[in-house]
Amino acid sequence: MKCQHLLKGLLAAAGLVIGTLAIAQTWPTKNLTMVVPWPPGGPTDYAARPLSKGLQEAFNKSVIVEYKPGASGNIGSDFVAKVAPDGYTILVTASSPIVINQFLYKKMPFDGQRDLAPVTNLLRVPQVLVVHPSVPAKNLQELRAFINSKNGNFAWASAGNGTPQHMTGELFRTTAKLEMQHIPYKGSAPAITDLLGGHVLMMFDSTIAIMPHIKSGNVRPIAVSGAKRSPQLPDVPTFAEAGLPGVEAYGWYGMFVPAKTPVEIINKLNEAALKFMKTPEYQKVLTDTGSDYVGDTPKNFAAFIKAEAIKWEKVAKQTGATLD
Numbered sequence: 001m002k003c004q005h006l007l008k009g010l011l012a013a014a015g016l017v018i019g020t021l022a023i024a025q026t027w028p029t030k031n032l033t034m035v036v037p038w039p040p041g042g043p044t045d046y047a048a049r050p051l052s053k054g055l056q057e058a059f060n061k062s063v064i065v066e067y068k069p070g071a072s073g074n075i076g077s078d079f080v081a082k083v084a085p086d087g088y089t090i091l092v093t094a095s096s097p098i099v100i101n102q103f104l105y106k107k108m109p110f111d112g113q114r115d116l117a118p119v120t121n122l123l124r125v126p127q128v129l130v131v132h133p134s135v136p137a138k139n140l141q142e143l144r145a146f147i148n149s150k151n152g153n154f155a156w157a158s159a160g161n162g163t164p165q166h167m168t169g170e171l172f173r174t175t176a177k178l179e180m181q182h183i184p185y186k187g188s189a190p191a192i193t194d195l196l197g198g199h200v201l202m203m204f205d206s207t208i209a210i211m212p213h214i215k216s217g218n219v220r221p222i223a224v225s226g227a228k229r230s231p232q233l234p235d236v237p238t239f240a241e242a243g244l245p246g247v248e249a250y251g252w253y254g255m256f257v258p259a260k261t262p263v264e265i266i267n268k269l270n271e272a273a274l275k276f277m278k279t280p281e282y283q284k285v286l287t288d289t290g291s292d293y294v295g296d297t298p299k300n301f302a303a304f305i306k307a308e309a310i311k312w313e314k315v316a317k318q319t320g321a322t323l324d
Helices: 002-026 044-059 071-082 096-103 140-149 164-176 188-196 207-215 263-277 280-289 298-319
Strands: 032-036 063-067 089-094 116-131 155-158 181-184 202-206 220-224 250-258
Touching: 002 263, 032 044, 032 071, 044 063, 044 089, 044 116, 044 250, 044 263, 044 280, 071 089, 071 096, 071 116, 071 250, 089 096, 089 116, 096 164, 096 298, 116 140, 116 164, 116 207, 116 263, 116 280, 116 298, 140 220, 155 164, 155 188, 164 181, 164 202, 164 250, 164 298, 188 202, 188 207, 202 207, 207 220, 207 280, 250 263, 250 298, 263 280, 263 298
Parallel strands: 032 063, 032 089, 155 181, 155 202
Antiparallel strands: 089 250, 116 202, 116 220, 116 250
16 A cells, blocks of 8 residues: 555656656746836846847747836746746846845845745946035045035935845945934936936945946946946046945845746756857946856756855844835
């Protein structure tokens, strides 16, 4: 009797494996949806839009980009974490819902490392501290003095609570021992709009979104958060060079699918993404955003994510940042 049950179990497992392989071999048979958990026009679009076109060409299927912003990327990411793990719904997101939010929210609707499977890293860029031209500070030392002169009545903006921009700003605030008020926005685009209008005087953002406004002279860059200067901003010092070591952080953007998606489908997506990332079209994206090539295997990307989570947990504890 036990042998019969064991045989039935083995046959059922074999059937499941064969069925999964068959699905993976024929996949995709319909259009794909790419969910971006941020508003249109933000930094994530620089990776998502070209990638959607590249995957469309690779699989000969439409790839529809859907925006589901809110709760620092949690709403759209949670949506993908809970859909059918069949490879037809992809998440392209900044790092917050994957490695930061869990340390800021008392309750999360999903687990970024357990409920989502990494496919590949897409971009990695430093943050830039910029100010409105009306701020009478040309360097970090002068800016710190200006902020201190406001006795706590100084506001700065970010792309939203829990974003790398927010956390980098918190790291700056605590490292420099400054009193500042954080104003979170629902994405980079609306934050930049208010910065340009002088409604806020300072913000942290990725080189991706803020570069056009730096080039036009509408905002003034003070320092970058990378370990070395950005090729796009060779005249802008790192925080360490500007006299404030310890403020080093990056914004990265990655591709994910629901956790139980068949490995064969994940590998197909990875292969198509990496192939596209080596094309002249995506190489231009890397150059324009100041990112190194960061395409990786799902396994290596998972290890990178684990290390990032450890780093941001430490920053969250040091700064006391919370979103509840």
